[in-house]
Amino acid sequence: MKTLLTTLLLLGPAIPAAAHEFTVGDLYVDHPMIEEAPPNAPVLGGYLSIANRGGSDDRLVAIESAAARKVELHRSSVTDGIARMQQITDGLAVPAGTTVELGDGNHAMFLDPDRRYVAGDEIGATLVFENAGRVDVVFEVEKRSAESAASSHGDHAR
Numbered sequence: 001m002k003t004l005l006t007t008l009l010l011l012g013p014a015i016p017a018a019a020h021e022f023t024v025g026d027l028y029v030d031h032p033m034i035e036e037a038p039p040n041a042p043v044l045g046g047y048l049s050i051a052n053r054g055g056s057d058d059r060l061v062a063i064e065s066a067a068a069r070k071v072e073l074h075r076s077s078v079t080d081g082i083a084r085m086q087q088i089t090d091g092l093a094v095p096a097g098t099t100v101e102l103g104d105g106n107h108a109m110f111l112d113p114d115r116r117y118v119a120g121d122e123i124g125a126t127l128v129f130e131n132a133g134r135v136d137v138v139f140e141v142e143k144r145s146a147e148s149a150a151s152s153h154g155d156h157a158r
């Protein structure tokens, strides 16, 4: 009985509540999500992972969404305790056989969203890959974690 309980406890967190995956060619896009932002936030940060299970390299060159004026790929860094972000202009490399995260260190930045989005909302977008082409995905809006709230996108909020 104890073993069963332990097993269940171990299994619990391993089953993601909102796992969703999108496929184009050999690319598997997992769990696109956007962090719920404060009212009137001028930007929304988007995250996802891309697994390239094929034999050739690819590159995420753009993200398009009708819900924002523009979507940019950003790379974050912390220099002397100050968080900065820089636009990735040459796309995000997704080498063959690897999984690349738009996560820690980089993200999709949705500029000027058309309304306030809250946890539970969904935002449609299209990922554009150099070789695999275009794939429609859905970003699920989730509550902001305390962790990421600390490293806020303050430098965008002018």
Ligand SMILES: [Cu+2]
Residues within 6 Å of the ligand: 074, 085, 107, 108, 109, 153, 156
């Ligand atoms: Cu950014």
